[in-house]
Amino acid sequence: MLALLYWVLFSLVGNAEFIEDDKRALLDFVTKFRHFHALNWKESSPVCSNWTGVTCNADKSRVIGVRLPAVGFSGEIPVNTISRISALRILSLRSNRISGNFPADFTNLKNLSMLYLQFNDFSGPLPTDFSAWKNLTVINLSNNQFSGSIPSSLSRLSQLSVLNLANNSLSGAIPDLGLPNLEQLDLSNNDLTGVVPKTLQRFPSSAFVGNHISFVNSSTSQSALSPLPQMSLKRPKYWWRDAWFFGVLISCGVLGLGAFAFLFFVCCCWRRKDEDDDGFNGKFPKGSMPPKKRISGDQDANNRIVFFEGCNYAFDLEDLLRASAEVLGKGTFGMSYKAILEDANVVVVKRLKEVSAGKRDFEQQMNLIGSIRHENLVALRAYYYSKDEKLMVNDYCSEGSVSAMLHCLRGEDRIPLDWEKRLKIAVGAARGITHIHSVNGGKFVHGNIRSSNIFLNLQQYGCVSDFGLAAVMSPLAPPISRAAGYRAPEVNDTRKATQASDVYSFGVFLLELLTGKSPVHATGGDELVHLVRWVHSVVREEWTAEVFDLELLKYSHVEEEMVEMLQIALACVARIPDQRPKMPDLLKMIEDVRHAFAEIQPSGSQ
Numbered sequence: 001m002l003a004l005l006y007w008v009l010f011s012l013v014g015n016a017e018f019i020e021d022d023k024r025a026l027l028d029f030v031t032k033f034r035h036f037h038a039l040n041w042k043e044s045s046p047v048c049s050n051w052t053g054v055t056c057n058a059d060k061s062r063v064i065g066v067r068l069p070a071v072g073f074s075g076e077i078p079v080n081t082i083s084r085i086s087a088l089r090i091l092s093l094r095s096n097r098i099s100g101n102f103p104a105d106f107t108n109l110k111n112l113s114m115l116y117l118q119f120n121d122f123s124g125p126l127p128t129d130f131s132a133w134k135n136l137t138v139i140n141l142s143n144n145q146f147s148g149s150i151p152s153s154l155s156r157l158s159q160l161s162v163l164n165l166a167n168n169s170l171s172g173a174i175p176d177l178g179l180p181n182l183e184q185l186d187l188s189n190n191d192l193t194g195v196v197p198k199t200l201q202r203f204p205s206s207a208f209v210g211n212h213i214s215f216v217n218s219s220t221s222q223s224a225l226s227p228l229p230q231m232s233l234k235r236p237k238y239w240w241r242d243a244w245f246f247g248v249l250i251s252c253g254v255l256g257l258g259a260f261a262f263l264f265f266v267c268c269c270w271r272r273k274d275e276d277d278d279g280f281n282g283k284f285p286k287g288s289m290p291p292k293k294r295i296s297g298d299q300d301a302n303n304r305i306v307f308f309e310g311c312n313y314a315f316d317l318e319d320l321l322r323a324s325a326e327v328l329g330k331g332t333f334g335m336s337y338k339a340i341l342e343d344a345n346v347v348v349v350k351r352l353k354e355v356s357a358g359k360r361d362f363e364q365q366m367n368l369i370g371s372i373r374h375e376n377l378v379a380l381r382a383y384y385y386s387k388d389e390k391l392m393v394n395d396y397c398s399e400g401s402v403s404a405m406l407h408c409l410r411g412e413d414r415i416p417l418d419w420e421k422r423l424k425i426a427v428g429a430a431r432g433i434t435h436i437h438s439v440n441g442g443k444f445v446h447g448n449i450r451s452s453n454i455f456l457n458l459q460q461y462g463c464v465s466d467f468g469l470a471a472v473m474s475p476l477a478p479p480i481s482r483a484a485g486y487r488a489p490e491v492n493d494t495r496k497a498t499q500a501s502d503v504y505s506f507g508v509f510l511l512e513l514l515t516g517k518s519p520v521h522a523t524g525g526d527e528l529v530h531l532v533r534w535v536h537s538v539v540r541e542e543w544t545a546e547v548f549d550l551e552l553l554k555y556s557h558v559e560e561e562m563v564e565m566l567q568i569a570l571a572c573v574a575r576i577p578d579q580r581p582k583m584p585d586l587l588k589m590i591e592d593v594r595h596a597f598a599e600i601q602p603s604g605s606q
């Protein structure tokens with residue numbers, strides 16, 4: 001007992017010492033370093049809660065982030081100040097007028113993960129030995145006057161995902177860095193010579209322009225077209241294929257085209273707004289996140305952004321609000337934004353409207369949702385709750401929703417969604433929903449299954465989002481949501497959705513995949529037709545083939561599989577809830593449609 005008390009006391013005192021040291025180091029830093037804008041760093045106020053730009057770890061025992069962009073620092077960074085904050089992970093001093101060499105004592109910052117020093121006046125060589133910073137993931141030293149060669153020791157930074165050295169005066173050859181995890185590289189506008197090493201040829205030529213380099217036996221365009229290794233959610237693969245398809249890529253920048261394709265796709269969705277009130281149909285203004293002052297008023301200790309385990313995004317609410325954001329669309333429960341964080345991570349922020357649950361219930365539900373990890377479910381990474389603002393932070397899926405794929409890019413320019421792809425979407429979504437139904441002692445319900453909530457994972461299988469939300473939101477008004485066509489006939493209050501009603505909605509989704517038609521669609525006249533009713537009427541008159549999406553009829557050898565899937569979908573949309581199959585059985589039926597899927601078992605939850 002006494003030992004325990006000692007231990008507690010000791011660790012308290014120990015922690016207090018660390019944070020006091022960090023505070024001292026920061027005070028030394030600003031008092032010795034000339035700057036124009038006053039900082040509110042007062043010795044009397046707590047460093048972890050009141051100091052602008054300072055972030056601490058969870059127990060407030062260490063400073064782990066210092067972000068002081070555009071504070072007007074000029075001159076050299078005073079030695080032995082900021083480098084004393086040994087637990088520092090994020091350091092941003094971008095857009096100041098800091099001069100001098102790369103600070104030698106930064107080697108003490110062994111845990112440094114993100115370093116932003118772009119837009120300063122640093123000069124001299126880069127550190128020769130980068131091996132001190134094993135955890136570096138982002139290095140942005142662009143727009144300085146660094147000279148000398150690119151150190152080959154960078155190749156030891158196995159975690160590195162962003163390296164930006166553009167607009168400096170670096171010379172010599174580009175070392176063969178390897179760096180399999182590198183996702184962004186920019187070496188443009190230096191004085192580099194020689195050839196682009198093989199391992200870096202996967203990056204677009206824009207990463208190397210403004211140097212004196214050549215691509216070995218491959219024209220720049222070929223190199224831009226070489227497949228991206230380690231495709232990740234952050235990279236818009238779809239656009240690439242798009243570009244390839246058009247065959248115009250050679251002359252245009254990849255990004256430019258990607259943006260064009262995306263704009264086109266967004267415009268198209270926008271026009272169809274009336275038919276589908278969900279998904280990626282918003283317009284596309286370059287905007288900012290919800291106004292800052294709304295939130296800062298009550299951002300006290302109780303209203304912190306809450307992260308879930310396995311979240312390797314390092315950001316706080318401020319970052320989120322500062323991030324450049326695009327409106328993705330208006331979903332069932334509020335606006336969605338795509339936010340690009342300072343470290344180049346992309347997340348989706350949902351601003352929930354009309355949360356009906358109280359704080360405790362909301363948090364409980366979020367914690368449940370956040371604990372669910374599965375390869376066919378879009379992970380919730382963090383949430384934020386205050387009186388005025390409720391935010392959810394999810395992974396971002398670059399290819400857009402299945403709704404957009406099915407209904408947006410129609411016509412000649414569209415990449416057809418063939419049966420193979422649709423099968424994989426159905427199998428993946430079924431696996432995800434089956435997992436949801438097994439959570440919380442088998443009582444968990446999705447509550448809002450629809451094609452605009454289904455995306456693709458990296459293996460191109462369906463990946464389900466927005467689960468468990470309906471339970472904490474105000475009930476959706478019947479006229480609006482019934483029109484959306486997914487709601488089971490027995491459901492009156494959207495908060496009281498059941499697993500059986502999930503199966504109904506999933507059945508509607510399967511019909512949508514098979515027919516290519518929206519759950520509620522217009523036929524010739526003004527009349528709106530409910531997809532389920534329409535399919536029943538067509539099938540009853542034995543025109544089964546007429547049911548299917550014209551696009552699918554091209555693939556005649558798979559008609560049997562399609563008919564089988566149609567039967568499964570019709571079983572799901574049975575009027576009587578008890579007659580609908582249960583998710584695990586349903587999954588098995590869907591996997592059995594094509595034998596191959598039954599054999600590849602999902603690797604399960606992560």
Ligand SMILES: *[C@@H]1O[C@H](CO)[C@@H](O)[C@H](O)[C@H]1NC(C)=O
Binds near residue numbers: 044045046049050
């Ligand atoms: C810290 O900031 C809060 C709100 O901004 C303020 O109320 C409080 O007095 C500050 N604490 C100190 C010690 O300055």
Ligand SMILES: *[C@@H]1O[C@H](CO)[C@@H](O)[C@H](O)[C@H]1NC(C)=O
Binds near residue numbers: 087
């Ligand atoms: C670096 O980070 C790790 C893991 O978060 C931590 O255990 C360690 O104490 C940190 N190192 C320093 C010097 O703070």
Ligand SMILES: *[C@@H]1O[C@H](CO)[C@@H](O)[C@H](O)[C@H]1NC(C)=O
Binds near residue numbers: 089
């Ligand atoms: C840094 O890397 C080491 C080893 O890879 C790891 O144990 C540690 O947790 C990392 N620290 C941070 C802050 O990520």
Ligand SMILES: *[C@@H]1O[C@H](CO)[C@@H](O)[C@H](O)[C@H]1NC(C)=O
Binds near residue numbers: 143
């Ligand atoms: C480098 O400088 C040029 C010209 O000032 C600018 O257009 C470009 O965006 C800069 N590159 C980076 C990565 O900042």
Ligand SMILES: *[C@@H]1O[C@H](CO)[C@@H](O)[C@H](O)[C@H]1NC(C)=O
Binds near residue numbers: 215216217218219
């Ligand atoms: C190597 O590539 C360059 C540029 O594309 C080309 O001119 C040259 O003929 C190629 N050399 C060989 C041996 O293929």
Ligand SMILES: *[C@@H]1O[C@H](CO)[C@@H](O)[C@H](O)[C@H]1NC(C)=O
Binds near residue numbers: 138164342343344
């Ligand atoms: C690095 O800095 C440049 C500006 O020079 C900016 O365009 C780029 O987005 C930054 N990269 C990251 C990952 O923050």
